[in-house]
Amino acid sequence: MDMSFTPEETAFRDDIRAFLKAELDPALARKVRLHHDLTKAEMEGWHAKLQSRGWLAGNWPKEFGGAGWTAIQRHIFEEESARAHAPRIVPFGIAMLGPVLQKFGSKEQQDHWLPRILNGDDWWCQGYSEPGAGSDLASLRCEAVRDGDHYVVNGQKTWTTLGQHANMIFCLVRTNATGKKQEGISFLLIDMETPGVTVRPIVLLDGTAEVNEVWFDNVRVPAANLVGEENQGWTYAKYLLTHERTNIAGVGFATAALDNLKRVAKAQRHRGQPLSDDPLFAAEMAGVEIELMAMSTTNLRMLSAAAQGQAPGIESSMLKIKGTQIRQRLDALTRRAYGGQAMALTLEGNEGPEGADEALAASATWLNNRKLSIYGGSNEVQRSIISGALAKG
Amino acid sequence: MDMSFTPEETAFRDDIRAFLKAELDPALARKVRLHHDLTKAEMEGWHAKLQSRGWLAGNWPKEFGGAGWTAIQRHIFEEESARAHAPRIVPFGIAMLGPVLQKFGSKEQQDHWLPRILNGDDWWCQGYSEPGAGSDLASLRCEAVRDGDHYVVNGQKTWTTLGQHANMIFCLVRTNATGKKQEGISFLLIDMETPGVTVRPIVLLDGTAEVNEVWFDNVRVPAANLVGEENQGWTYAKYLLTHERTNIAGVGFATAALDNLKRVAKAQRHRGQPLSDDPLFAAEMAGVEIELMAMSTTNLRMLSAAAQGQAPGIESSMLKIKGTQIRQRLDALTRRAYGGQAMALTLEGNEGPEGADEALAASATWLNNRKLSIYGGSNEVQRSIISGALAKG
Amino acid sequence: MDFQLSDDHRMLQDSLRGILARHSGEALMPALLEAGVPQALLTEAEGGFDGSGAAVALIFEALGRAGASLPLIGTMIGAAALAQAGQPADDGATIAFADAEPGTRYDRGVAISVDGDRLTGRKTMVAGAEGAAAIIVTTADALWLVAPDAAGLTVRPYPLMDDQRGADLIFEATPATRLGALADFDTVLARGVLAHAAYALGTLSAAVDLTLDYLRTRKQFGQPLIAFQALAHRAADLSVEVEQARSAVTNFAGHLDADAPLRDRHLQACKVTLGRVARLVAEESVQLHGGIGMTEEYALGGMIRRLLAADTAMGDADFHLERFARGEPAFA
């Protein structure tokens, strides 16, 4: 057992840090820290900078143009990027579609789509959820009917994050309505500029519009855009959910949120002293920091086991639950650290005193991050996955 | 809305206090405060003192020899008795069987059994639970078969509290094994000195033996000891569970436990100061005190509504849950207030420094009071009762 | 002991419910004024006709339940404070109450200072500051009256989380009239805290009701959500906590006119309980809904924002818990 980084890992970390220091614009980092919406150009710009170093796709094997990092390297990259408040790599192409195509796509699909993800030609979004399905994802009804060398798609997807920027969407569609619901699902790539595709933003309770509804009205999709076999899409979707999710615990994001909380608590006054010296608040901060210290190692233990070839089981569900609990606790503490100042979401352009917008960001972040325990399989779904495994003993 | 006691209520409270001051032996009160087992004679002696004032059966109407108190008066009596650390009135005859006989018993049964409860001729215990039934109480299997003017009882009951002192037991027995399980249950009174009754103590994890297994081997019970109608016992059992339970929240016991906790925290040293001045510990004590302030009023609101004739619904389930949560939190804080001293359960007669046995009592109480959220319908059962009602809207 | 509403209060409650069923938005305030609801928040000595804890609690609980966002609490505090100071305000005038400050959770006098009869510094999140007829300002230990057109006062408006308009107020040697020590106005300020707590009670009751309704009607895997025991038990726990919140408001309302130490214990216990339950309801009601609970279109989102705002108004659970634990007065 050795808890320290190897010299190679340390050198890797220093390399990442130097890059972040040189390339990350402080104004952009501040926007990230305050959870402000980034423009499409800002996200694409950051992707391009990473790709210029070959770091955009840390999780992809080198043969597909990725960095081929180890799990530990990816963990280091994610933690350092998050602590520096670098923009998050938009996951839909890199983290989600890429691995599916690499595992299940045809040679032609790999050759065509993978480079376009890396060089930014395509912006992908995800068409999984549907209104009415909720946690019962497999009950999806958006249908694709084969018509010659095309599929004709009709139906609706929802919760499509950043769909407003996307030109491509990968969808789970129903290609067989009889039999077990999991067995009639296919995995289809759809050009969003095809006639019949409509995107409508969903405004969330924090005022942002990062998710969308996507409508398909007789949308014709080339049959060549089917990934793998027809009616096998559920297998690919599950692969996506249990593999390639080094970052599901969000250790880096939580660490950045803890850094931010400590900074806020040091600046806020409480009975004439920094709030960070208040025994009650300090104890609450310590409690969540201690949780994070343990989860960080839980995460590494599980990554390490996966690297040894042990198949991922309920570990990602455990990390999802604990990771969201920790981040939501950090969000709650940050909101509470601001107290009476956190009663608005926007200053409507009225410039406040230095940092006034940070108090508002605390409330907005609290509200927005309620999603963490809902999306990507709610924490209730994760608990059912875990207890299902426990029931088998 | 008026939150203060009426002059009559205040006078009543003063009367109770004077009685407790005059009649309660401080050595006995200390045993109660430390949750030490009381002897049968101590419990009977306290019952007799109360009965000499006509206060033993506060919940019984005067026509049956009770005090006929209002719900508020009973609340006052229970809170004052608990805060003075008076022995708890053994509930099986007074609080449980009495009301059932008054509502469903024959005139002969009432005339025979009720006075014997008041004057201490009988010590009753309860035969409801069975091994293997758990929360599914209605699945009970202990059977009573009619044989002439007797029932012949065979089977086993468990968790029979203070059964070692009892000469009588009221039992739910199966008189019909076909049809809905709730519809074949009868309510039977059994003399424990009848041949074939065996009582075996169950030692609990705190070392005490207050509960028992009771075995019935061809026990012949006079048919006259059937309460109400055959196969209607489940109705009587439910009546017992939803009525006459003014004390289900345990406000008085919680208040006494809070008093004790404050005393302990004031005496314990922490960094050279009383532990009660430690901001962290003080905040935790304040948190549970605030919960208790609210629950005390929830309790009175619900008693008041019941007194106005509103039928009791899910209120007793709510009070059971919150009441046990508060008492278990108080037990946990008291154990934690003693810290490293609370690592034993008995000094085996080695006299310690003043109060050493109090630290041990804190651990024993913590362990013993885990029962609060399990017995009398576990908190999970109570949540199901509440959500069952909520599901109907 | 009696938990029933008086006949007068029952009539007030019925009238209020009727108004809230018929009016909303801009039409609501005139309807409330016409029905005398704001006057019911003030004692006879203050120019009203009630001002009891029971009246304040039932009015703001009903407003919370209806989701009404009005600058009524500042107006109530202001009208009562001005009446106590012998400078009664005009009937129907909106008064803003400037309490929160940047740079601290709830301490007063951190961002604002006093020099003679002039104030310099900043207040934040002031509801109803635009168009107010008067502004009441707290400093470290006193209560002040500032005219909306006073020299050196800048008002920077923005929307608050509870859909009211709010503002930052910037004071630069702004002339102000000292009304008295904070502690002298503790009964007035306590009424404000009760109003926020009762508003939170109404809001969280509505959020739990909406959540239960959703659990009963929404199906997944072929069953209504409430048939899933893990969700059902959490719903049961929520309903227990709603009762705790109601009792905490009842306790405080019933002790609004008690001696200060007893009243302050109930004030603090009430705000701690409402803050705790409001946070729990905010978290659980969104979680039990899932994604739909996060959308602006659905009614829950606004309730959550109003709950967070009510938690932070005039000191949150953390602030009052500390004071309760230390045995400190609510205002000093």
Added chain:
Amino acid sequence: MDFQLSDDHRMLQDSLRGILARHSGEALMPALLEAGVPQALLTEAEGGFDGSGAAVALIFEALGRAGASLPLIGTMIGAAALAQAGQPADDGATIAFADAEPGTRYDRGVAISVDGDRLTGRKTMVAGAEGAAAIIVTTADALWLVAPDAAGLTVRPYPLMDDQRGADLIFEATPATRLGALADFDTVLARGVLAHAAYALGTLSAAVDLTLDYLRTRKQFGQPLIAFQALAHRAADLSVEVEQARSAVTNFAGHLDADAPLRDRHLQACKVTLGRVARLVAEESVQLHGGIGMTEEYALGGMIRRLLAADTAMGDADFHLERFARGEPAFA
């Protein structure tokens, strides 16, 4: 970074598991001695052959899982402290470690005082005091050696909650040898804390496994308990917390020989996590069992008592959380 056990430690673990499968009660300690397990807890300089965090953690986790109650932690602390002080103990001798005091949670020097080289006062809950070859005693800032037959020492024995024998020690001007300042022995004492935490980890893992087994086999309403979603989700949460506890022990074990400030942060985080999870597991495992979980006959009861004892040994979660939050060293 590497979370695998070394080959030596894997062999040690296998050997230990074999012994624990074959021996219990009075036969266990001789078997452990024969296999060299106690020696694996000490460094070469201390007369042993390992003493690493990994070795200490795996040994005590295995003992906790097996429910073995032995005075091994006091003996380990004592042997290491005496070796460090240049007064090595005899092989196989039991040494008692007297730390807790009446009248305080975990402060030292409250009930015991020092006058020259004599101790007066009281220690409590001292495991293995009867028959110990030596007694190591903490005071406010120092570590002392007391002979079991020293003048003015009274030993009052009783059973501890974890089934060991314990005692109150009463000192009346009892002669003692000062080994040094507490802070000088922080590495030795840290090993003791790690042992208690790892023992708790083994115990709580066993309690959760037993609970899961019960949920899988016990039926109610015609279904195994784990089919009830509310219980299943709570079981899932428990299993998440077991992983947190394991990671906290891993972190501390991996930093046992790190610089004191870093080691102490991990020490405190570990004891906080183990205390928190131990309490949760104690509560939830009994609750998920129902009545059977409270009976002495069933194995869970002993686990619960051992968990409570391990939580309180050498400072509980409260004690270490406060020190972590203040940035204080673990021993000073």
